[in-house]
Amino acid sequence: MTRQILTVFASDPGKGGKGGKGGEFPITNAEFIASVFQQIPQGAFAAVCSKPGDPTLGGWIATPANQGIQSLSANHNNYVGCSSFFPGDDGSFKARKDRFAAFHFLMLDDIGTKVPFERLGSFELSWLIETSPGNYQGGIILANPISxxxxxxxxxxxxxxxxxxxxxxxxxxxxxxxxxxxxxxxPKHKDNLGEPFHCCLTEWRPEKRYTPHEILARLELERAPGRRPKHSKTPSVKRSEWDDAHDVLMP
Incomplete structure (x- = not known):
């Protein structure tokens, strides 16, 4: 499948490294998470999850990123939660609604397959990761996490x-x-040798952060699914519904 990237690279892609460095941009998972989660409510943590083999099997065990990030194997399915969470009174850590602290980024899925790159127009994603051949996940970091x-x-x-x-x-x-x-x-993404697909960070702009209003307006989210309208128009969303002034504290 021919890959067509219509969003703009922040810089020329570097060569991927070895031993925990991944993608066209040489970066570790720890560096990636530190760049994305620059504001976390006091006492909360970003969540990571690592699953060997077929990720559709088994449960999703969340670990605080500050404890689990260094133990993530490059040969596992590795994930980070879009939200941060508070530990329970008993010290346990779970990625559950009742432990929610703040929402930090949006994840756009199936770009390049179900969602054409043209749909993004000139919008600059915070990152783009190829997660299977010709299929991408795009991240949009929020300027202020939503608590x-x-x-x-x-x-x-x-x-x-x-x-x-x-x-x-x-x-x-x-x-x-x-x-x-x-x-x-x-299993469907294994190559002829039975090796799994290795994810690839193809765009990396952690400085690109957006308010909900900017996301709604620039992606014209209240329009018909799957296509962009001919004329730009800011969605009619009340300011009170998208208040950017959240009480998010630096840890």
Whole structure:
């Protein structure tokens, strides 16, 4: 499949390294998470999950990123949660709605297959990862993490309604995105030698951060799914519904 990238590279892609360096941009998962999660509510943690083999099997065990990031194997399916979470009173850590702290980034799925690159227009993603041959996940980092759970749900609903995300992914508070140093262990993506597909970070712009208003306007999310309208028009969303002034503290 011919790959067509219409978003703009922040710089010339570097060569991928070895031993935990992944993709066209040489970066570790620890560096990636540190760049994305620059604001986390006090006492909360980003969540990671690592699964060997076929990721559709077994449960999703969340680990605080500060504890689990160094132990992620480059030969596993590695994920980071779109949200940060508070530990429970008993010290346990789970990526659940009742532990939600803040929503940090949007993940656009199936770009290049179900979602054409043309749909993004000139929008500059914060990152783009090839997660299977010709299929990409795109990340959009929020300028200020959303600490209001209902606000996070409304934002993802707008993305789903625009056809930019899997309709089955209706739970943004516990949604997982693939990390750049990882494999896609689904059997259908193995090569002729039986090796899994290695994820590849093809675009990396952590400085690109957006408010919900900017995302709605620039991606025209309240339009018909799967296509861009001919004329740009800012969606009619009340300011009170997308309040950017969230009480997010630096840890």
């Amino acid at each position: 209001d759970a209902a606000g996070a749900v409304r934002l993802l609903t707008a993305v789903i309604d625009a056809g930019l995300c899997d309709p089955g992914a209706a739970g943004p508070l516990s949604r997982w995105a693939r990390l750049p140093v990882a494999v896609n262990g689904k």
